[in-house]
Amino acid sequence: MTGSLAATPAWVPSPVVEIRGLCTVFRTDGVDAQIHKNLDLHIERGELLSIVGGSGSGKTTLLRLMLGLESPMGGSVDVLGRPAVELTTSGAASRVGMLFQQGALYSAFTVLENIAFPLRELKSLPDDLVRDAVMVKLQMVGLDPAHAHKMPADLSGGMIKRVALARALIMDPPLLLLDEPTAGLDPDRSDAFCTLLRSLHQELGLTVVMVTHDLDTIYEISTRVAVVADKRVIVDAPPKEVIQFDHPFVREFFLGGRGLRAQELLRLHPDAG
Amino acid sequence: MSLAAQEESRPRIDIGQLPEGVRVRLLGRWTAGNLANRDNWQALQHSLGALPQDWRTCHWDLRELQRMDHVGAQLLWNAWYRQWPDTVYTLAAQRALLERIAQFSSVLPPRRPQTLWDWVLRGGALVIRVQGHLVDAVGLIGQLLLDMVKLLRAPRNGPWRDISGNLYRIGATALPITALVGFLIGVVLAYLMAQQLRQFGADAFIVDILGISLIRELGPVLAAILIAGRSGSAITAQIGVMRVTEELDAMKVMGIPQGFRLVLPRAIAMAVAMPLLSVWTTLAALSGGVLAADVVLGLTPGYFVTALAKVVLVSNLWLAVGKSVVFGLLIALIGCHYGLRIKPNTQSLGEGTTASVVTSITMVLLVDALFAVVFKDIGI
Numbered sequence: 298m299t300g301s302l303a304a305t306p307a308w309v310p311s312p313v314v315e316i317r318g319l320c321t322v323f324r325t326d327g328v329d330a331q332i333h334k335n336l337d338l339h340i341e342r343g344e345l346l347s348i349v350g351g352s353g354s355g356k357t358t359l360l361r362l363m364l365g366l367e368s369p370m371g372g373s374v375d376v377l378g379r380p381a382v383e384l385t386t387s388g389a390a391s392r393v394g395m396l397f398q399q400g401a402l403y404s405a406f407t408v409l410e411n412i413a414f415p416l417r418e419l420k421s422l423p424d425d426l427v428r429d430a431v432m433v434k435l436q437m438v439g440l441d442p443a444h445a446h447k448m449p450a451d452l453s454g455g456m457i458k459r460v461a462l463a464r465a466l467i468m469d470p471p472l473l474l475l476d477e478p479t480a481g482l483d484p485d486r487s488d489a490f491c492t493l494l495r496s497l498h499q500e501l502g503l504t505v506v507m508v509t510h511d512l513d514t515i516y517e518i519s520t521r522v523a524v525v526a527d528k529r530v531i532v533d534a535p536p537k538e539v540i541q542f543d544h545p546f547v548r549e550f551f552l553g554g555r556g557l558r559a560q561e562l563l564r565l566h567p568d569a570g
Numbered sequence: 571m572s573l574a575a576q577e578e579s580r581p582r583i584d585i586g587q588l589p590e591g592v593r594v595r596l597l598g599r600w601t602a603g604n605l606a607n608r609d610n611w612q613a614l615q616h617s618l619g620a621l622p623q624d625w626r627t628c629h630w631d632l633r634e635l636q637r638m639d640h641v642g643a644q645l646l647w648n649a650w651y652r653q654w655p656d657t658v659y660t661l662a663a664q665r666a667l668l669e670r671i672a673q674f675s676s677v678l679p680p681r682r683p684q685t686l687w688d689w690v691l692r693g694g695a696l697v698i699r700v701q702g703h704l705v706d707a708v709g710l711i712g713q714l715l716l717d718m719v720k721l722l723r724a725p726r727n728g729p730w731r732d733i734s735g736n737l738y739r740i741g742a743t744a745l746p747i748t749a750l751v752g753f754l755i756g757v758v759l760a761y762l763m764a765q766q767l768r769q770f771g772a773d774a775f776i777v778d779i780l781g782i783s784l785i786r787e788l789g790p791v792l793a794a795i796l797i798a799g800r801s802g803s804a805i806t807a808q809i810g811v812m813r814v815t816e817e818l819d820a821m822k823v824m825g826i827p828q829g830f831r832l833v834l835p836r837a838i839a840m841a842v843a844m845p846l847l848s849v850w851t852t853l854a855a856l857s858g859g860v861l862a863a864d865v866v867l868g869l870t871p872g873y874f875v876t877a878l879a880k881v882v883l884v885s886n887l888w889l890a891v892g893k894s895v896v897f898g899l900l901i902a903l904i905g906c907h908y909g910l911r912i913k914p915n916t917q918s919l920g921e922g923t924t925a926s927v928v929t930s931i932t933m934v935l936l937v938d939a940l941f942a943v944v945f946k947d948i949g950i
Contacts, residue, residue, distance in 0.1 A: 468603070
């Protein structure tokens with residue numbers, strides 16, 4: 298993994314994401330529910346961080362805060378050295394790429410138009426250059442050029458994720474956020490997608506943050522795992538150290554039946570990934 | 571960014587002479603965002619166009635670049651006519667970037683050209699689509715009749731909750747807007763007519779004209795058009811979103827008949843609400859007319875009401891109520907028809923809703939004309 302760190306462009310500030318003293322409260326039916334309380338998280342340049350936590354622990358909210366889709370009620374969320382809420386202004390696509398759980402492709406556009414969208418929004422790049430750039434990204438995510446004219450409705454789940462990934466990466470953002478990247482994919486596709494993510498992470502020197510439940514993904518590709526429980530990040534360390542952390546959620550999640558099976562598989566087929 | 575830094579980051583090339591040959595240095599930030607700046611782009615295009623003829627034998631030096639992304643690399647690769655020059659000095663990351671571009675640069679497969687046969691096929695598709703609409707429409711009406719029979723045989727099992735909910739949404743919540751529009755139309759119509767009638771001294775005839783036109787035609791049609799825009803579109807969008815979110819499939823899997831639970835309640839609610847709204851709109855319009863007649867012509871409201879009862883036959887009201895029921899059923903059925911045909915994507919949702927509103931308004935006016943012809947001897 299050190300090779301990937303070396304490839305990270307030097308102009309990217311570090312830490313890429315810095316969350317300090319974050320507090321989030323959701324109000325439903327007049328009842329306040331505290332989601333985050335004094336949560337701190339630092340994500341260094343070139344890391345591939347998995348955020349893990351139980352349902353409703355506020356993982357996706359954390360991603361939305363990093364994207365600037367929501368503003369923090371308390372504390373600060375800084376991305377690339379600036380407050381995250383400033384991200385959604387123009388040029389956001391060249392700073393952060395996001396892969397939404399369902400892909401969020403524009404259903405009225407073809408694959409080509411979807412991926413080209415952020416580039417075409419710049420207005421002055423000529424069409425043939427944009428098309429060339431799209432074709433490169435399309436093949437980088439392992440799709441055949443023949444799919445370029447298809448509509449999103451004609452694509453399978455795995456292909457939608459790949460197109461969405463190509464769209465997220467079209468402006469070469471240094472930070473890539475993923476929400477459940479392997480949810481809804483069969484094991485083969487999910488493995489292939491993990492391999493793709495790892496190679497892109499290394500080749501492009503990306504900093505990747507993903508929310509996932511998939512233990513195989515966590516073991517296979519993450520350099521660090523942050524566990525969100527008790528309204529804060531209880532542990533933030535490489536996967537091997539996280540497993541040894543003593544906390545009910547960690548024991549249940551990593552050392553429960555499913556977790557042990559995944560570890561067992563890794564021991565039996567260490568080169569499976 | 572300071573001016574000097576901005577100048578420094580401008581994507582540009584610098585051609586210089588070295589002892590071993592011509593050296594081309596790439597400088598600045600070759601990133602999509604920076605290249606898209608119109609001035610930067612034109613300047614760079616100009617200098618790329620002015621490359622020496624023997625660019626392949628030049629010494630290309632990329633090491634002083636501030637930054638280069640895929641779009642910048644693509645631009646350079648295209649300027650090289652997609653082949654490597656003889657001598658290129660790069661950093662490792664830049665080399666990897668360019669190699670990736672070289673590996674993946676492929677020409678976009680062109681869309682298949684249109685032939686005459688495609689037009690024939692398109693014509694065929696149109697016929698099939700029209701046929702599909704007809705089949706679906708007949709099926710929808712047939713299913714509605716069957717569901718009516720089912721409801722009459724076992725009224726206790728009817729979807730009464732859905733019916734009352736739709737009745738509230740379609741009928742009760744539309745009361746303010748229909749009253750407002752009706753009242754305004756009544757005022758305008760009465761005012762304009764009063765101006766004309768006064769010239770002939772035929773002031774009293776305003777009761778006849780307003781009575782017949784509002785009760786028989788304008789009230790029902792106005793209400794129907796408003797409701798088609800308001801609730802017809804809502805029905806289509808609602809059912810369409812249910813298709814997008816797979817709720818329709820979920821209903822099917824649970825064995826819940828779509829016609830009975832989605833179409834029937836809306837059709838019944840529309841058929842009940844529409845005549846009531848039509849009468850309500852007519853009343854609002856008449857009150858507007860009474861007001862304008864009082865102000866402009868000095869006809870007292872008391873006179874207006876007594877005269878109205880004498881000159882407008884009650885059959886006009888029955889005709890209005892009768893056709894309102896038909897309008898209501900039409901709007902509901904057209905809304906459901908287009909809603910059920912929506913495909914699970916946003917574009918189809920928009921198109922379906924538009925088509926639904928346009929079709930229902932057109933159909934309302936068509937059927938109104940039909941009523942006018944068939945019942946021309948009644949009530950006048």
